[in-house]
Amino acid sequence: MTERDTMNANAEDTYLRDVGKRLRTLTADQRAAVLDDVRAHFADAADAGRSPEQAAESLGDPAQFTERVRAELGHDAGRTDRMRRVLQWLATGAAVFTAMFVSFVWPGDTLPGLDTQVDQYGFGIVLLNLIPALVAALPLLVPARARTATTVAVAVVLTVLSLAGTTTFHTLTAMLAWAAVVVPVIARRGRPAAGWRITGAALTAVPALLGILGGLVGSWDMEVSSLLWSGGFIAVGALIAVPRAWAGAVVTAAGVAVLVMSTLDLGMLTLGIWWAGGVLFTVGVSHAVAHARPRPPAGE
Structure with missing residues (x-):
């Protein structure tokens, strides 16, 4: 490889490396596809007798190029910040x-x-x-x-x-x-991968499983209604495995219902029911905001 070829390769690698760093918020498949397109662009430029610098100039500097790519993919740069604000307002x-x-x-x-x-x-x-x-x-x-x-x-x-x-x-x-x-x-x-959804569904099942365990060890009477309650709790929480915002909304609504019920029927289990409703509400709303449809790029 000649010195000129080395310089050309370095220029291309530098551009690819910079673009790759700026696209870390995309999925692995999306990032790989974009980088493959960039490599193809540099190869076409070389075949046409243009330098890597000219190829890079036609794409724009890495910051401009990646911003354009995100817009084309419908990626909303403010999406995660909106998630944070929504959850903070809900916490408040x-x-x-x-x-x-x-x-x-x-x-x-x-x-x-x-x-x-x-x-x-x-x-x-x-x-x-x-x-x-x-x-x-x-x-x-x-x-x-x-x-x-x-x-x-x-x-x-x-x-x-x-x-x-x-x-x-x-x-x-x-x-x-x-x-x-x-x-x-x-x-x-x-959107969260399957592992995160399964983890969320497992979290929603914990209060019900603890309730069943308490009944088995005699902390309270295990009745048919208790088993139905626990089974329904687990079934609702299992919706978190569905990668759709509506599933999170259903679980959130169930959490609200449990929280309200705990305030209307005060007793020794009120705090436990409150915690259980809190788990449903938190996991449900987290799922809903994480799977909400991203905003389209401005101007569309």
């Missing part, structure tokens, strides 16, 4: 809902059916219970460069808060905060 809303439930419905240091926290401590307790909502909203307020670190920090703080006292009901908020961290990372290369 869940925290507000939880604060209202804990303040006005859930009994304070008394038996169910007696005084609520507001009755015992006054309206100021509501503001205290709303602190997790303020924490959950922080990633929506910080500059873009600090958003990822803040999202992780908020998820950690909410997890700690959900382990303390009546703030254990904020487990739902913590779940959604972690979803805002994890889901955009999973979805960077497109």
Whole structure:
């Protein structure tokens, strides 16, 4: 190989390497197809007597070229950021809902059916219970460069808060905060792979399996209705294996129903049912946003 051939090969390799790095958010098949097209373009240019520099110039600099490719493939650069914002807003809303439930419905240091926290401590307790909502909203307020670190920090703080006292009901908020961290990372290369969907379906089955196990060891009476409840829970959660946004929407709706039911029928299992509904809601909404149809390129 002559020195000129080496220089040409280096120019082509440099362009391909730069393009490949910028296309890491595409699927492996999409990226391979684009790079094959680029190689073919350089080969055609060489056959026509043009230099690699001229071939690269006709494609545009790597940043312009990859932006054009993403648009042609219908890839929305802001998709994962929208996912994060949706999940953060949901975490904030869940925290507000939880604060209202804990303040006005859930009994304070008394038996169910007696005084609520507001009755015992006054309206100021509501503001205290709303602190997790303020924490959950922080990633929506910080500059873009600090958003990822803040999202992780908020998820950690909410997890700690959900382990303390009546703030254990904020487990739902913590779940959604972690979803805002994890889901955009999973979805960077497109819709989640089958392994992630199966993992999500398995997570939704955990509360039902724990309920069955509790019945078997005698923690509560195992009745036919309990088995039907557990079976229905698992069946609904199994929809997460379906790679469609509607499947996530159905699981989300089931989670909402369970959460509402737990607030209407207070008892010793209320917190467990709340957690179970939170799992359904979090996994369902994560699936729905990750499988939502991407926006078409601007101008279409």
